Amino acid sequence: MKKELVIEWKHIGEEIEKTREEFEETGMTLSAVLAEIRMLLEMEGVSVRMVETVLPDDAPAGSESLLFNGVPVENLLEGVEATATSCSCASCDTCETCGEEETECRTLRYDGEAYEDIPPELIGRAAARALEME
Template identity: 65%
Template sequence: MKNELVIEWRHVARDAENVFETCKETGMPLDAVLDEIRMLLEMEGVSVRIVETVGEPETLLFNGAPIEELLEGVEVTATACASCASCGESCGDDCEDEECRTLRYNGEAYEAIPPELIGRAAAKALEID
């Protein structure tokens, strides 16, 4: 097992205070999942750190690896930003040519990354079985 977990949350935003709705939906479960596992990991000697990168398409990297590379069966697709209800409302015409990342897993499409996948990817990045 590795002794450090670095999660980089990349997301689109006008600035750090104005995160788009879909990206906020990932950030909230990310905080909740980390609150749940941080104490357990620290008891095992694993430090947990989050890095937030604004201005990138939304994704999560776990010790440098994207979630779709860590978890079998997770695929990345893209939808036009204007067709994404939460992004369309947030950024309007500012993102006409932009695409939003969507994860597909077990036949479901997710604009925001579900907490279950966040926890599983963290465990995989730490090489926890």
């Protein structure tokens, strides 16, 4: 039976121009990592599929999350924690992104650093870990 790796990328930004530009960075990073690993995985009998889910603009806390075969990246990798931090997107003065005065956005903490965009090495490691779990 052929294995499959499904990576779901959740983000807000359907109606908000600035947010869509900012989230493109994660999308480009994800596409680049997939381009690197897709051929190797397919040679091993693993098909790779990416699903993009655009969340409502009023849901910044669930945005910028990656799920690997349904499992969030922070549940796959030791030392990675999903936290909520004050929104620091470029469009935020009083958070024009979601219309809130103070909004908390999803951030990953790893190795003492906070990341709004998911680093490439975490994407690759999470993909490998998700396949090991099957």
